[in-house]
Amino acid sequence: MMRDKRFTIALNLLQNLVRAKSVTPPGDVSDSTNVVTNFLKSSGINFDIVEGKPGVKNVVAKLKGSKKSNNDTPLCLVMNGHIDTVPAGEGWEKQPFSGEFIDGEVWGRGSVDMKGGITAMLLALSEIKDEGSPFCGEIIFTAVGDEEYHSQWGTKYLLANGLNGDFAINAEPTNLEFCLGNRGLLMVDIDIYGKASHGGRPHLGDNAVEKAAKIINAINEMDFTEPSNSYFEVQNGSLSVVGIKGGSRENVIPDLCTIYLDRRLMPGDSSDKAVKDILSLIKDTVGVDADINDRKNSSIVVKPEFWHEPCWTEVEHPFIQNCIDVYDSKFGRNPEISGKAAGTDASHLVSIGKMPTLIFGPGNYNLSHTNKERIKFEQVLKAADFYKDLIKKVLHD
């Protein structure tokens, strides 16, 4: 492969990002943030650091177009990606933070998820700046931390502090195809209280584990088979029991059992309704009106924690139609369209920021979080080209 100047600049950037460890937990992304801001400085692009919590240093860069807009309020495109990664884990055949370049691929934790996407966005920004920023309105580029946990101090923090735009692109790996949304995730813990007694006198107690078992059986009978969005890899919601803890020792009837639930939501599903469904299942199964979060009167306490809402931007949305046009003229065909089974920051861009959002980025998402994580470097350059064309198309006069 020919290594021109562009190739070398982008390869160095991606390798430096992979080498700048930014693992969540604990979530300190300072080293990666420095790589991003050094690149922005050398490109002459202004930025701020917005530190959600110590170490979660989010970068917010702004680039204004040089063309005059006919709109009273010029349009704004948000470009978003995360710079934190999951831990390296075991069993690598290459050093996970070396950023080695072998046979056209950059290896290492974060290469796919998603320092490749960050590299593509930065390259696009610096090149479009060099061209004289031939667009109207503004681009806000955000490279955030905390995505591999709850996003509370990353994208959600920026949205809570005024990040806004007319539309957004998230650069999670999609193998250069389109992804228009993801399922939502609601974690629910249920504390089921009973009454302890001697194991030899079970009739004097109230067995919390046995009540939990009834609830688990009822959960298994819930029906989630109705597909609700055919673009998704997994086309329906689900409710899974992912953990159970109960009992203190042998020969004591247990007075507490906790079950842990993982509820996946499809676009259109509401997290409020998902919680209500769990409350009525408990009522129907064991005849108890459960409390939410705090134990007041009830013997069952339901503790919901929203990780991310489901999201979906319709194919027919004018922004997505523009994205498809750009894709077609670049790649000579329509993109494949899908929805992700796992969550992304697109959830927050859509549900909190109310922005129609395209998820598009380089890299094979099946390699994310694995010990074989590596990215075809050519995809990074192609993604950058697509971003540049998309900027010019959607930020027009």
Ligand SMILES: [Zn+2]
């Ligand atoms: Zn990711």
